[in-house]
Amino acid sequence: MLEPLRGYVCLKKEVEEKTTKSGIILSDASKEKPGLARVIAVGEGKIVDGKVIDSKIKENDVVVYKKYAGTEFTYDDEDYLIVDSDDILAIVR
Amino acid sequence: MLEPLRGYVCLKKEVEEKTTKSGIILSDASKEKPGLARVIAVGEGKIVDGKVIDSKIKENDVVVYKKYAGTEFTYDDEDYLIVDSDDILAIVR
Amino acid sequence: MLEPLRGYVCLKKEVEEKTTKSGIILSDASKEKPGLARVIAVGEGKIVDGKVIDSKIKENDVVVYKKYAGTEFTYDDEDYLIVDSDDILAIVR
Amino acid sequence: MLEPLRGYVCLKKEVEEKTTKSGIILSDASKEKPGLARVIAVGEGKIVDGKVIDSKIKENDVVVYKKYAGTEFTYDDEDYLIVDSDDILAIVR
Amino acid sequence: MLEPLRGYVCLKKEVEEKTTKSGIILSDASKEKPGLARVIAVGEGKIVDGKVIDSKIKENDVVVYKKYAGTEFTYDDEDYLIVDSDDILAIVR
Amino acid sequence: MLEPLRGYVCLKKEVEEKTTKSGIILSDASKEKPGLARVIAVGEGKIVDGKVIDSKIKENDVVVYKKYAGTEFTYDDEDYLIVDSDDILAIVR
Amino acid sequence: MLEPLRGYVCLKKEVEEKTTKSGIILSDASKEKPGLARVIAVGEGKIVDGKVIDSKIKENDVVVYKKYAGTEFTYDDEDYLIVDSDDILAIVR
Numbered sequence: 001m002l003e004p005l006r007g008y009v010c011l012k013k014e015v016e017e018k019t020t021k022s023g024i025i026l027s028d029a030s031k032e033k034p035g036l037a038r039v040i041a042v043g044e045g046k047i048v049d050g051k052v053i054d055s056k057i058k059e060n061d062v063v064v065y066k067k068y069a070g071t072e073f074t075y076d077d078e079d080y081l082i083v084d085s086d087d088i089l090a091i092v093r
Numbered sequence: 094m095l096e097p098l099r100g101y102v103c104l105k106k107e108v109e110e111k112t113t114k115s116g117i118i119l120s121d122a123s124k125e126k127p128g129l130a131r132v133i134a135v136g137e138g139k140i141v142d143g144k145v146i147d148s149k150i151k152e153n154d155v156v157v158y159k160k161y162a163g164t165e166f167t168y169d170d171e172d173y174l175i176v177d178s179d180d181i182l183a184i185v186r
Numbered sequence: 187m188l189e190p191l192r193g194y195v196c197l198k199k200e201v202e203e204k205t206t207k208s209g210i211i212l213s214d215a216s217k218e219k220p221g222l223a224r225v226i227a228v229g230e231g232k233i234v235d236g237k238v239i240d241s242k243i244k245e246n247d248v249v250v251y252k253k254y255a256g257t258e259f260t261y262d263d264e265d266y267l268i269v270d271s272d273d274i275l276a277i278v279r
Numbered sequence: 280m281l282e283p284l285r286g287y288v289c290l291k292k293e294v295e296e297k298t299t300k301s302g303i304i305l306s307d308a309s310k311e312k313p314g315l316a317r318v319i320a321v322g323e324g325k326i327v328d329g330k331v332i333d334s335k336i337k338e339n340d341v342v343v344y345k346k347y348a349g350t351e352f353t354y355d356d357e358d359y360l361i362v363d364s365d366d367i368l369a370i371v372r
Numbered sequence: 373m374l375e376p377l378r379g380y381v382c383l384k385k386e387v388e389e390k391t392t393k394s395g396i397i398l399s400d401a402s403k404e405k406p407g408l409a410r411v412i413a414v415g416e417g418k419i420v421d422g423k424v425i426d427s428k429i430k431e432n433d434v435v436v437y438k439k440y441a442g443t444e445f446t447y448d449d450e451d452y453l454i455v456d457s458d459d460i461l462a463i464v465r
Numbered sequence: 466m467l468e469p470l471r472g473y474v475c476l477k478k479e480v481e482e483k484t485t486k487s488g489i490i491l492s493d494a495s496k497e498k499p500g501l502a503r504v505i506a507v508g509e510g511k512i513v514d515g516k517v518i519d520s521k522i523k524e525n526d527v528v529v530y531k532k533y534a535g536t537e538f539t540y541d542d543e544d545y546l547i548v549d550s551d552d553i554l555a556i557v558r
Numbered sequence: 559m560l561e562p563l564r565g566y567v568c569l570k571k572e573v574e575e576k577t578t579k580s581g582i583i584l585s586d587a588s589k590e591k592p593g594l595a596r597v598i599a600v601g602e603g604k605i606v607d608g609k610v611i612d613s614k615i616k617e618n619d620v621v622v623y624k625k626y627a628g629t630e631f632t633y634d635d636e637d638y639l640i641v642d643s644d645d646i647l648a649i650v651r
Binding site: 033034035036048049051053055056057064065066067088089090091092093 | 094095096097098099101103134136140142143164165166167168175
Binding site: 407420421425428438439460464465 | 559560561562563564566568599601605607608629630631632633640
């Protein structure tokens with residue numbers, strides 16, 4: 001399990017999905033949607049002027065994140081991206 | 094729906110529009126007006142010294158934004174730009 | 187109308203003007219006076235330590251601004267420059 | 280023994296390990312897992328606004344750290360990395 | 373007249389002067405004394421932590437200023453330099 | 466004698482030493498141990514928010530310092546390095 | 559006379575000196591001692607959090623200063639260097 005530290009958020013980049021006629025969902029890793037990712041885990045809120053600022057971001061949200069932000073790494077054969085919570089720009093509802 | 098996080102604003106770049114004789118409005122995506130965009134959604138105001146500073150910017154305003162600012166992305170086949178609210182310079186009334 | 191946001195100022199670069207014998211004023215757009223501009227509109231004063239700091243700059247002042255500062259854009263076929271109010275260095279009286 | 284100063288953490292990069300049929304664990308130094316490291320020692324927490332902010336990181340945790348962060352050095356023929364505690368992004372549980 | 377804004381100082385670079393036998397002072401614009409300038413006008417003092425910090429610099433002082441600092445411009449056929457008051461390093465008495 | 470100013474520490478880089486059969490210690494200046502140095506003198510602690518923060522570093526400690534940090538100079542034919550006390554990462558006990 | 563402004567220090571780089579048999583001291587301007595300089599004049603102490611922090615540096619001290627720091631200039635045919643007082647690293651006693 002990945003537990004981001006205070007002020008960081010763990011993301012997984014969104015890829016295009018296709019549903020076949022028989023209902024099977026295929027996700028094509030080569031077709032990333034640039035700038036869109038799904039939230040995997042959220043660290044505690046940042047401390048600003050002595051107060052914890054909780055983030056509105058929740059697990060499973062699809063979010064837009066700042067281009068070139070964050071650190072990519074591989075864990076259990078899955079690729080993740082960890083970004084500063086301030087580098088998440090919007091939630092896609 | 095796109096919901097910008099605190100301190101961010103979602104924009105759509107303005108393009109030249111032409112109205113044909115028959116009254117149909119054509120917008121020419123290849124003719125962007127540099128630096129001008131329409132406000133799609135506004136995140137909550139930034140917190141400065143513990144106080145929320147509300148922005149004067151409202152949905153549908155046409156604004157001038159800082160060159161090279163922001164993150165571009167595509168959602169539902171539409172191109173958007175998310176900028177820091179401080180990178181919006183003026184409102185065109 | 188252009189309404190600069192808090193802390194920004196909208197400028198129009200000064201160009202050389204010539205008055206012809208018959209009294210017509212010609213302005214030669216190709217002869218910018220580097221670093222000099224006329225103030226078109228002034229946004230509200232910046233907030234510093236919770237206090238609004240009003241700028242001394244007024245509409246129609248001719249000012250010296252910091253080289254390479256600001257964002258240029260075109261509106262109604264006129265070229266403008268929006269700068270941070272701190273990038274205005276002096277007023278020419 | 281290595282004693283990191285306030286706000287620093289000493290890491291050892293994780294490498295792939297293989298267990299042979301006879302139960303011997305082989306670690307292959309040439310196969311670093313990028314971005315993953317084991318915590319060797321943790322300095323005191325940073326002081327922010329006069330208060331010590333203790334880190335959640337403990338010795339022996341496996342962590343994700345920011346790419347290109349830190350200072351590498353060799354001590355007693357072992358390679359270590361010392362990073363700012365803010366450059367540790369997540370704990371792998 | 374040039375009126376520098378808060379925290380800025382208007383300078384004129386010093387050049388070598390020669391007095392001819394007949395007493396005429398010649399200034400050779402091609403022989404700037406690098407780093408030396410005469411103070412033409414001083415803006416109000418900077419505000420630091422809510423207090424105005426008045427500068428010791430006065431009109432007509434000859435000062436040493438930080439290399440590559442400031443904005444050069446021409447006004448009434450004279451060349452000037454406007455620098456941040458913190459970029460003035462010393463007064464030559 | 467070298468007296469570092471507030472917030473600075475004077476170091477001497479560690480080199481490999483060899484003891485000959487006859488007990489003489491040879492130090493090989495060409496074999497620096499990268500990142501390791503001995504503390505020669507410690508300046509007063511930095512002032513943060515009006516309080517002196519004393520460093521744990523003492524004369525004669527062997528320390529790890531940040532790569533590329535500091536200013537090298539020669540005094541009495543000995544080479545030294547002065548670094549900001551925050552660029553010392555760990556003490557080797 | 560050179561009067562450095564608040565927070566600045568005026569230095570003169572140290573050069574090798576040789577005393578001839580007859581007791582004359584020769585200083586060889588081409589042989590600067592890198593990083594060493596003599597203090598010519600000291601500006602008032604910096605203001606930090608509303609308090610003046612006096613520097614320990616006095617006229618005539620020989621000091622180590624940060625490489626590449628400061629502004630060089632010539633006055634009365636002598637070369638000087640003005641540095642921020644924080645760029646003075648140590649006093650040589």
